[in-house]
Amino acid sequence: MIDPQRSTPENLVARVRAVLPSLTPSAQLIARLILDDPATVARSTITELSAASATSEATIVRTARVLGFSGYAQLRLALAAAAAHQGPDRLVPGDLAPDDPLSDVIAKVTRAEREAIEDTAAQLSPERLGEVVDAITAARRVDVYGVAASGLVAADMAQKLLRIGLSAHAFTDAHLALTSAVLLKAGDVAVGVSCTGETPDVLEPMRLAGKAGATTVAITNNPRSSLAEVSDHVLISAGRETAFRPGALASRISQLLVVDYVFVGVAQRTSEVSNQALRTTRDAVDQFLTDPRTRTRRP
Structure with missing residues (x-):
């Protein structure tokens, strides 16, 4: 409501x-x-x-x-x-039409993405975000569940948290997600990403994670969804569905924005550790890219 x-x-x-x-x-x-x-x-x-x-x-x-x-x-x-x-x-906002020139496509898609970002920012409570940041900062482990377009967002969140030294994993396969969920414990965090909030592959792992004692966080467009009901914390994303951009795709940018809010908040709370982790991981990648042995091609 x-x-x-x-x-x-x-x-x-x-x-x-x-x-x-x-x-x-x-x-x-x-x-x-x-x-x-x-x-x-x-x-x-x-x-x-x-x-x-x-x-x-x-x-x-x-x-x-x-x-x-x-x-x-x-x-x-x-x-x-x-x-x-x-x-x-x-x-x-104007919808996309099959005969729109590419100039209109650029303008309308840009406008839709901008509005999704603005709407997401307008809806998000700093207090609610702060609770999620606190939980993830203190977590032993963070597991993120999502499929299809939301799976890409789950992977983005896991790799961002991993870069600053957190134990974070993304699961886009339902069987692996269920395996992960039942092994979580109190102090762990489970994050479910779903535009509709009704995706079974995300819902069931989140239910099991909650039963196992983990703190549960939903990233969804629908605050009245089943995913929202089973989650301790709900972060609302926004996205306007159009003819060529179904709900899941329209929400991707706003979901990624929510992930960035969480990531930056956690990095701030753990600035000394996260800055060192970012430097260490960046150095490892740079060394890999500059090492002549990694550029040698096999015949």
């Missing part, structure tokens, strides 16, 4: 997008209108929105409450503030 005390013009639409998959079908109709044109919804009476969404006025009120508002009037005010702060062009 959206906390109205934390809702701002910068994060309102992003938060509505995040909870969209978990809403009822009728509530999704209303939420999609908000995402498609929040400025118009802000100008609409409840009767006008009822007609536009083909839902009842009672459904609109219930949807507003699910989103964290006392009623439709409060939601309208928040949407009006968002429209005034960001402008309609920011709130309704």
Whole structure:
């Protein structure tokens, strides 16, 4: 649920997008209108929105409450503030079309990536991030689970933490992830990466990791997902799905941004050790690249 005390013009639409998959079908109709044109919804009476969404006025009120508002009037005010702060062009990015020239592709993809980054930053609580950073800093071991596009993010997180001296491992195979999860202990950290928060290959290892006593962290677009429910800490990423960029791909940049937040936070907390580890690992790679024996090609 959206906390109205934390809702701002910068994060309102992003938060509505995040909870969209978990809403009822009728509530999704209303939420999609908000995402498609929040400025118009802000100008609409409840009767006008009822007609536009083909839902009842009672459904609109219930949807507003699910989103964290006392009623439709409060939601309208928040949407009006968002429209005034960001402008309609920011709130309704253009979708990609099959016949778009490459100049438009560059502009639209750049815009979508920028907005995903901005929306992720707007939603992320420094307090919540700090709790995750504390847990990872003190961890004996950090295991990260993800598949497909989220698997790439899991690998990125593991290699970053490994570079600063932490014992970190990424698992993109469900069987290996399950093996990892049951061997974790109190003081270890398990991180699950999933755009929808409903990926079975990530969900089950996270459940088992929690049962084993590990601290669990979710990186997901959906704060009402099953992954969020089984995790001790939830970090929300953002990404707008388009015709040529399904949800998992659209979220990749924002998930990587969340990983960078965590990595930098941990590196700050362990600056002496992490700086030494970075120098040592960089020197090892540099020596490998400059050693003439490593450049000798076999026939």
